[in-house]
Amino acid sequence: METTLVENLPEVTAVGVLIKAIIILAVISAIAGFGTYIERKVLAFMQRRLGPMHVGPYGLLQLAADGIKLFTKEDIVPQNANKFIFMIAPIITAATAFIALAAVPVFPDFTIPEFIPLLGGTFVPSIAADLNIGILFVLGMMASGLYGPLLAGMSQANKWGIIGAARTAVQFLSYEVVTGLSILAPIMIVGSLSFVDFNNAQSEGIGSWLIWQQPVAFVLFLIAGFAETNRTPFDLLEHEAEVVSGYATEYSGMRWGMFFIGEYANMITISIIAAIVFLGGYSEGTLGWLTIVLKVGFFFLLMLWVRASWPHIRPDQLMWLCWKVLMPIAVINVVITGIVMMV
Amino acid sequence: MGLEQFKNRNVGTQNYKTLDLGKTPTRGLDKFKQVVNRTFKGELFVGLWVTLREMINALFRGEMHTVKYPFEKLPISPRYRAIHDMLRLLESGHYRCIGCGLCEKICISNCITMDTRYDENQRKEVSEYTINFGRCIFCGYCAEVCPELAIVHGPRYENASEQRASFSLFEDMLTPIDKLNLQQEYEGFGAVSPNADDNIKQTPLAY
Ligand code: SF4
Ligand code: SF4
Numbered sequence: 001m002e003t004t005l006v007e008n009l010p011e012v013t014a015v016g017v018l019i020k021a022i023i024i025l026a027v028i029s030a031i032a033g034f035g036t037y038i039e040r041k042v043l044a045f046m047q048r049r050l051g052p053m054h055v056g057p058y059g060l061l062q063l064a065a066d067g068i069k070l071f072t073k074e075d076i077v078p079q080n081a082n083k084f085i086f087m088i089a090p091i092i093t094a095a096t097a098f099i100a101l102a103a104v105p106v107f108p109d110f111t112i113p114e115f116i117p118l119l120g121g122t123f124v125p126s127i128a129a130d131l132n133i134g135i136l137f138v139l140g141m142m143a144s145g146l147y148g149p150l151l152a153g154m155s156q157a158n159k160w161g162i163i164g165a166a167r168t169a170v171q172f173l174s175y176e177v178v179t180g181l182s183i184l185a186p187i188m189i190v191g192s193l194s195f196v197d198f199n200n201a202q203s204e205g206i207g208s209w210l211i212w213q214q215p216v217a218f219v220l221f222l223i224a225g226f227a228e229t230n231r232t233p234f235d236l237l238e239h240e241a242e243v244v245s246g247y248a249t250e251y252s253g254m255r256w257g258m259f260f261i262g263e264y265a266n267m268i269t270i271s272i273i274a275a276i277v278f279l280g281g282y283s284e285g286t287l288g289w290l291t292i293v294l295k296v297g298f299f300f301l302l303m304l305w306v307r308a309s310w311p312h313i314r315p316d317q318l319m320w321l322c323w324k325v326l327m328p329i330a331v332i333n334v335v336i337t338g339i340v341m342m343v
Numbered sequence: 344m345g346l347e348q349f350k351n352r353n354v355g356t357q358n359y360k361t362l363d364l365g366k367t368p369t370r371g372l373d374k375f376k377q378v379v380n381r382t383f384k385g386e387l388f389v390g391l392w393v394t395l396r397e398m399i400n401a402l403f404r405g406e407m408h409t410v411k412y413p414f415e416k417l418p419i420s421p422r423y424r425a426i427h428d429m430l431r432l433l434e435s436g437h438y439r440c441i442g443c444g445l446c447e448k449i450c451i452s453n454c455i456t457m458d459t460r461y462d463e464n465q466r467k468e469v470s471e472y473t474i475n476f477g478r479c480i481f482c483g484y485c486a487e488v489c490p491e492l493a494i495v496h497g498p499r500y501e502n503a504s505e506q507r508a509s510f511s512l513f514e515d516m517l518t519p520i521d522k523l524n525l526q527q528e529y530e531g532f533g534a535v536s537p538n539a540d541d542n543i544k545q546t547p548l549a550y
Contacts, residue, residue: 046394048401050409309390325378 093148164246
């Protein structure tokens, strides 16, 4: 199956990958910024408020106003902080979030029309780096993104930061096992770690979506994904009511903004993984790009929706949940999947 | 009920009612049953539904609560005591104040300063009238005592200004002569706010 796929497609050149990388960077950071606007609006509507209204029509340009504010704010580095690590931590979060996106299929492939000078005829692939271990790479990258909050919290010489860093470690230790184990069962069924194979395995309509075969794994992955992106109910790292702003307490301006771009990029990545692995991805022929946008949009909305509805849990409850409830269920799920496949 | 019950600090002897929360499970099986019960109760989804319902209400049923304040204002009660207004007679347009000085006398923070003199027709006219809003406590006594309904509390509650003197002169409080037809009569103590009907709600009996 894979060989025919490669034969049908034009050759992927370095220029094409470069263009793809630039597109991902530009579009995802724009969407990530726009995500903050959507989040504020949806949360506002769910509390019967209007949300941002005054900058531009329906507050659409609020994003630009926030951007200007973030860019022009003074970049304060606290006196006793470890300056190098303090300055590099937000970059780790933002960079790993975008590196993870390199192995995720975003937008369909296309060829730049011939009449455009210089780049005409270049084939731009849907995945910047079509690794055959795509899922492993993405999950690994997102996991290493947690080093951002961890280092940021420890380097800033602030007690709230330290607590935030400790909670990062707690969270990291808890959900990572569940993410890996929950996604193991679908990987066993498909027999590949590549997103393209997952997509092709579910190409026979809604009935072939993996969510019907692996509902438990889907729920587990969703829960672990919420923890991975620090969303409510697992936003222990920076919960204002308890630890001021956790690991981000001392950050200001663009460094603070980078944490948030990273967080929103991670939300998008998790949504894409969930859509491709469990909900059939972009396999619906010509309309594939539209359906995956809808699926990703649904997961994104779900994260905001949950934030508006549910309280968040304590760190010890998170560990209890992940180690004592979710991990056993995930292991049982993997074992049962294995038995069913053997029989 | 006397105060004794509140002064009793001896835990266990007070007359408290405890809620029936059921038994805390001690055996492993019971704990497991409780976890399963709670897991499949679907309360989290009830929570999701509540927020979704509010969103639908707000977006499609016009139940948005936000008031876009500087552009849109809630009606205030006629009893509201904001910056004073000096009213005019509707027929002649002359100011109503007869210079009796009652408001100056009753003012408990001594912030009204007024002076009167005879005008050319040998009638009493107000030559000076100021209220020091740095001292006024907006008690409303001056409006209550005024025999002519001349000084009333107006609806101007947005009194941020560089100088508090911007509000306090007689001319500032007096209805402008060209806006005489817009002059609002004071509805009197006990008047209800214009949107009182909308604010009436059923007393919730069941929770
Ligand atoms: S409202 Fe009260 S304090 Fe203010 S001027 Fe009138 S009587 Fe004086
Ligand atoms: S009580 Fe009324 S009529 Fe008398 S001086 Fe004051 S404002 Fe004028």
